Amino acid sequence: MKDHLEELRVKLGGINKELLKLLNERAEIVRNIGEIKEKQGVPKFDPVRERAMLEELTSQNNGPFKDAEIKHIFKEIFKASLHLQEEDHKKLLIVSRKNQPDNTVIKVQDCLIGGSAQVMIAGPCSVESYEQLRSVASVLKDAGVKIMRGGAFKPRTSPYDFQGLGVEGLRMLKEVADEFGLATISEIVHPAHMELAEQYIDIIQIGARNMQNFELLKAAGEAKIPVLLKRGIAATLEEFVHAAEYIAVKGNTNVMLIERGIRTYEKWTRNTLDISAVPLLKQETHLPVLVDVSHSTGRKDILLPCAKAALAAGADGVMVEVHPDPQTALSDAAQQLDIPQFQQLWEGIRKSGLFKEQE
Numbered sequence: 001m002k003d004h005l006e007e008l009r010v011k012l013g014g015i016n017k018e019l020l021k022l023l024n025e026r027a028e029i030v031r032n033i034g035e036i037k038e039k040q041g042v043p044k045f046d047p048v049r050e051r052a053m054l055e056e057l058t059s060q061n062n063g064p065f066k067d068a069e070i071k072h073i074f075k076e077i078f079k080a081s082l083h084l085q086e087e088d089h090k091k092l093l094i095v096s097r098k099n100q101p102d103n104t105v106i107k108v109q110d111c112l113i114g115g116s117a118q119v120m121i122a123g124p125c126s127v128e129s130y131e132q133l134r135s136v137a138s139v140l141k142d143a144g145v146k147i148m149r150g151g152a153f154k155p156r157t158s159p160y161d162f163q164g165l166g167v168e169g170l171r172m173l174k175e176v177a178d179e180f181g182l183a184t185i186s187e188i189v190h191p192a193h194m195e196l197a198e199q200y201i202d203i204i205q206i207g208a209r210n211m212q213n214f215e216l217l218k219a220a221g222e223a224k225i226p227v228l229l230k231r232g233i234a235a236t237l238e239e240f241v242h243a244a245e246y247i248a249v250k251g252n253t254n255v256m257l258i259e260r261g262i263r264t265y266e267k268w269t270r271n272t273l274d275i276s277a278v279p280l281l282k283q284e285t286h287l288p289v290l291v292d293v294s295h296s297t298g299r300k301d302i303l304l305p306c307a308k309a310a311l312a313a314g315a316d317g318v319m320v321e322v323h324p325d326p327q328t329a330l331s332d333a334a335q336q337l338d339i340p341q342f343q344q345l346w347e348g349i350r351k352s353g354l355f356k357e358q359e
């Protein structure tokens with residue numbers, strides 16, 4: 001009896017090996033199909049093909065496995081095959097960690113983003129005046145913050161809201177930043193404005209509303225300066241990564257990703273800070289990942305814990321809005337910190353031990 005059991009188990013072992021060999025042979029064919037589909041731009045998942053295969057298999061099934069069980073087993077095989085095709089596809093992405101295991105480190109003036117130290121980017125929501133910029137710039141300079149933000153082109157929800165000072169705003173930003181030795185970041189909304197950006201700013205910001213403005217992404221991909229890409233308000237991480245790929249594929253691989261909150265049903269915050277985006281983006285891509293605590297929360301009172309969470313989750317930097325007189329700000333008045341509030345936040349971040357400063 002015992003010998004017979006052993007004999008049967010040996011037979012099963014042999015069949016298992018054959019099945020394994022066949023499954024992997026099948027997987028190689030699936031990979032080839034995946035490559036062809038990739039080139040043709042057709043979806044990997046093909047439910048019609050899967051149904052046809054299941055019908056053929058069940059029509060030839062003589063048991064003892066029931067049709068439902070055969071279907072279940074083969075559906076699992078199709079699922080694993082699809083996963084294999086998708087994993088292969090990810091390896092092909094320029095921005096993918098699988099394609100480049102080492103972090104991309106972006107140099108902006110003497111500041112390194114994505115390396116062993118973190119960065120703070122701060123400044124007003126919109127560029128409004130020289131005085132406004134100078135008061136913020138001098139505080140940043142004293143605080144050791146090296147990158148100042150300031151919007152000159154403002155895509156606003158309402159066409160009646162302040163739309164920014166445009167080119168004049170970029171000029172003002174550059175003048176003040178040069179005066180204080182700071183680098184700058186500002187949003188660009190038109191593909192034709194990339195040269196202007198290269199002339200006046202150090203980092204091009206692509207805003208959340210433009211995350212899938214493909215012509216803008218392509219133009220940023222041809223620019224010679226780094227790009228900070230904001231996550232769209234309803235974008236999945238996969239869509240976000242593919243938007244970054246649009247920039248990278250045109251030659252500009254100096255792309256940083258910034259989580260700025262996504263739209264959910266929650267009303268106590270302007271958006272919902274998706275903290276899980278940080279480790280996931282760090283895992284899936286080699287690009288620096290930052291968190292905009294001002295836009296994700298839309299509030300001033302929870303910025304320190306949110307910034308700490310971002311840094312603890314592995315973010316390469318934090319972005320925050322600061323204005324000398326938020327009540328009179330022409331945009332985002334409710335969420336911009338005044339100068340003492342910013343100084344308090346900055347001190348809290350530094351004291352947390354989570355922010356590694358550049359030597």
Ligand SMILES: O=C(O)C(=O)C[C@]1(C(=O)O)C=C[C@@H](O)C=C1
Binds near residue numbers: 034044045050077082
């Ligand atoms: O035949 C294809 O188009 C495949 O991609 C292969 C395959 C399979 O494993 O058989 C994989 C995924 C699709 O959903 C359908 C079928």
